[in-house]
Amino acid sequence: MMRVLVIDDEPLARAGVLARLRQCADMHVVAEHGDGPAALAGIRETRPDLVFLDVEMPGMRGLDVLAALPVAERPLAVLLTAYEQFAVQAFALDVVDYLLKPVEDERFAEAVARARQAWKFRHQAPPAPVAEPARYLSRFTVRYGSRLVFVDAGEVEWIDAAGDYATLHAAGREYLVRTSLHRLVESLDPAAFARVHRSAIVRLDQVAELRTLGNRDAILRLRDGTPLRASRTYIDALLVALERQRAAA
CATH class of the missing domain: 2.40.50.1020 (LytTr DNA-binding domain)
Incomplete structure (x- = not known):
């Protein structure tokens, strides 16, 4: 069961994400927040596996919330945004996908599938060490x-x-x-x-x-x-x- 936090300053946007998550049997919403500082405190308190995170919020931007967390405490993230441009910084903060507002059902399902895959990757056992390192073209x-x-x-x-x-x-x-x-x-x-x-x-x-x-x-x-x-x-x-x-x- 993945523990999920929904963070967006728009109540209707939050409600849309929450409604879709209710249809995911392996997703448990632990809390919802409407601004950056509350989101940061909520992540530190509840330690969710996954956050649906608005990019632009009052008090603190979504990417700044993730960057403020140590790597060990940083959850997987799906961005909620009206913009299509992202720097590599976003994907270096465990961002597994983004959803353009208004969110489409098909894209939401795709983002959830990618989050599940990333979560399994995080929790799988590390591969056994190989006897000899591979040799690559130098x-x-x-x-x-x-x-x-x-x-x-x-x-x-x-x-x-x-x-x-x-x-x-x-x-x-x-x-x-x-x-x-x-x-x-x-x-x-x-x-x-x-x-x-x-x-x-x-x-x-x-x-x-x-x-x-x-x-x-x-x-x-x-x-x-x-x-x-x-x-x-x-x-x-x-x-x-x-x-x-x-x-x-």
């Missing part, structure tokens, strides 16, 4: 005529497909390597790189911002300003990878 060998150029994987910011080849983007330069994107993603460290589209791989620490779109695709902005599209096929795995990287850091 550098690329690029051929220029009779010359070989070596590019460290840690210098590559993102990679895109170019037919049977792939283009490495590193420090403002491009390097063409003769391998497919599918083979590349299998040889790169998943703690550092993630596929975000059928034609693109990104180094996780280069993601500066993530803006969600209505169809569950997203637009990423890298640290150098490069925009990349993340498709719905890869968005869930990308968010998990970003959160794991934040936790490891």
